[in-house]
Amino acid sequence: MKALLVGECRDGKLLEYSYELFGFASQLGAETAMVLVGNDAALPSYGGTVYLAEAGKYGEYNPDLHKRLVQAAVEREKPDYVVFLHTSYGWDLAPRVAALLKAPQASEVVALAEGGFERPCCSQKMRQVVKPVGSPVVLTLQGGAFPALVPGGTPQKQALDAEGEGRTEFLGYEAAVRKGVDLTRAEIIVSAGRGVGKKENLPVIAELAKALGGEVGASRPVVDSGWMDAGAQVGVTGQTVSPKLYVACGISGAIQHLAGMKKSGFIVAINKDKDAPIGEVADVLVVADVMQFVPALTAKLAK
Amino acid sequence: MKILVCVKQVPDMESRFRPDAAGVWYAETDLAFRVNEYDEYAIEQAVLLKEQLGGEPEITLLSVGPDRVVEAIKKGLAMGADRAVHVRDPESHLKDPFQIASIIAAYAKGEEFDLIFTGMQSLDRGSTQVGVAVAEALGYACATTVVAFEYADGTVTVERELEGGVKGTVRLKAPALITCQLGLNQPRYPTLPNIMKAKKKEVNVVPVEQLLQQEARLVLAQFSAPAKKGGGVILEGDVADQVDRLIGILKDKTAVLR
Numbered sequence: 001m002k003a004l005l006v007g008e009c010r011d012g013k014l015l016e017y018s019y020e021l022f023g024f025a026s027q028l029g030a031e032t033a034m035v036l037v038g039n040d041a042a043l044p045s046y047g048g049t050v051y052l053a054e055a056g057k058y059g060e061y062n063p064d065l066h067k068r069l070v071q072a073a074v075e076r077e078k079p080d081y082v083v084f085l086h087t088s089y090g091w092d093l094a095p096r097v098a099a100l101l102k103a104p105q106a107s108e109v110v111a112l113a114e115g116g117f118e119r120p121c122c123s124q125k126m127r128q129v130v131k132p133v134g135s136p137v138v139l140t141l142q143g144g145a146f147p148a149l150v151p152g153g154t155p156q157k158q159a160l161d162a163e164g165e166g167r168t169e170f171l172g173y174e175a176a177v178r179k180g181v182d183l184t185r186a187e188i189i190v191s192a193g194r195g196v197g198k199k200e201n202l203p204v205i206a207e208l209a210k211a212l213g214g215e216v217g218a219s220r221p222v223v224d225s226g227w228m229d230a231g232a233q234v235g236v237t238g239q240t241v242s243p244k245l246y247v248a249c250g251i252s253g254a255i256q257h258l259a260g261m262k263k264s265g266f267i268v269a270i271n272k273d274k275d276a277p278i279g280e281v282a283d284v285l286v287v288a289d290v291m292q293f294v295p296a297l298t299a300k301l302a303k
Numbered sequence: 304m305k306i307l308v309c310v311k312q313v314p315d316m317e318s319r320f321r322p323d324a325a326g327v328w329y330a331e332t333d334l335a336f337r338v339n340e341y342d343e344y345a346i347e348q349a350v351l352l353k354e355q356l357g358g359e360p361e362i363t364l365l366s367v368g369p370d371r372v373v374e375a376i377k378k379g380l381a382m383g384a385d386r387a388v389h390v391r392d393p394e395s396h397l398k399d400p401f402q403i404a405s406i407i408a409a410y411a412k413g414e415e416f417d418l419i420f421t422g423m424q425s426l427d428r429g430s431t432q433v434g435v436a437v438a439e440a441l442g443y444a445c446a447t448t449v450v451a452f453e454y455a456d457g458t459v460t461v462e463r464e465l466e467g468g469v470k471g472t473v474r475l476k477a478p479a480l481i482t483c484q485l486g487l488n489q490p491r492y493p494t495l496p497n498i499m500k501a502k503k504k505e506v507n508v509v510p511v512e513q514l515l516q517q518e519a520r521l522v523l524a525q526f527s528a529p530a531k532k533g534g535g536v537i538l539e540g541d542v543a544d545q546v547d548r549l550i551g552i553l554k555d556k557t558a559v560l561r
Contacts, residue, residue: 010465061463061471063445088465091424091431092447098401098432099439104520105400107430116524122329123316123426129525130399133518140431167444169474171460176468188559212559224486230468237468245559252316266557268549273317275528279535284552287539296546301560 047153104132188214195250253278341422350383381493392511404436
């Protein structure tokens, strides 16, 4: 069994989580090769074959061309699996590769299952097992679901090329806008989620943060709704935090949010949905309406 | 200009999900359905573009699913779409993302849309495949995870949301397909007059058999709740009691409260 792993570069560097692909391949018991659109400096610490296409020529985001580069590597390796990370790069490119190869694709895989793959559904609340029909199988892996594995060694580099032009033109990266409080240094964070209900309810969250001597954070829907500035957002596309205490108020626990806060020392979640995915990481899950529980907690702390 | 918006109806995610009789997807009993949140951003972007271009573009809404999806279609029409296509499929939940994309592409093939908007994923299945697969089937340029959109003279410029708050700017030419990420815009609430107007708009019903010739590439084998990792304390019941117990735990287990 063989897996072709699709590594990922950004700004000339190999993204660390590319090593999770090796962790997955080892669980699968598969031989591996990697394909990477990058440069020599971005080669992984890995003793096997790496098909390297020059990012200087093909760009770091040029999905039409990257699709054909992956196809060229597939033709040489004849893998059973073509494996991506479930990232903005992976979920963009994987379906294009699957279309080209007429291959089944399972997205955001979190575990191996008998004859298939386990993946989350219903906003992470449930799991499904899907079984692919045909080969090769294209997979994207949920970030953090498989442990990173650094195989070590020096890659045997094979140059990779593809013909043609892409239909998208990449104009460049724009760095994250950082304003407001640096939550990465906060020891206590009280975060507001959609369960807070409306913008007018936010002072209740701020008062709890004040009573605890902490800062206020937010989940993505709160920022998207314009209730709070993007600088307060905790998660994959916001800040990654690790306070001593994290209080999640009305946050369901989308995987992108969990990725940004699960390293907190102690996690308290307040949610009226007992099955909310935030319960998976919470040390204490308070099953209650945020607008009833939080003011009561603040009042008691103030005494 | 012709614009297509693909819309899926999904259950409220605060629902309690139980396996269906076959044990491969959720049972629909007791579930409240609504427009997939990402698709609301797709509808809004199409309507904003129509407004920007002085009302010239025609917006067609398409939804694949059983009879209940008419409610999602009505909402999209009330938000400002001009007409709709309901691909009637009582068993759409058993189709894989490739089949759903094939159905949409088969419809779109003859229509020559200039732009297609979809959500970047559905809240229930979350495959992130359908939009891209439609673009591939039609040979359209495609950008995913879009949080900013501009259109001028057949050229689309978008910002894609990447990890760590970084964005990537991408330019592509129509015909193109855009998958919409949360935060792209502020989806509007339909007004009462627009809800009334929507009732008169055309909804063309097409049986799925007319559009689908593809076999599934993924078979659904199981649907279940995740194994609880456990360890966490769950506090239920009276609020005052919950407060006291939480404060006790915080004093006991953390150095945060003195």
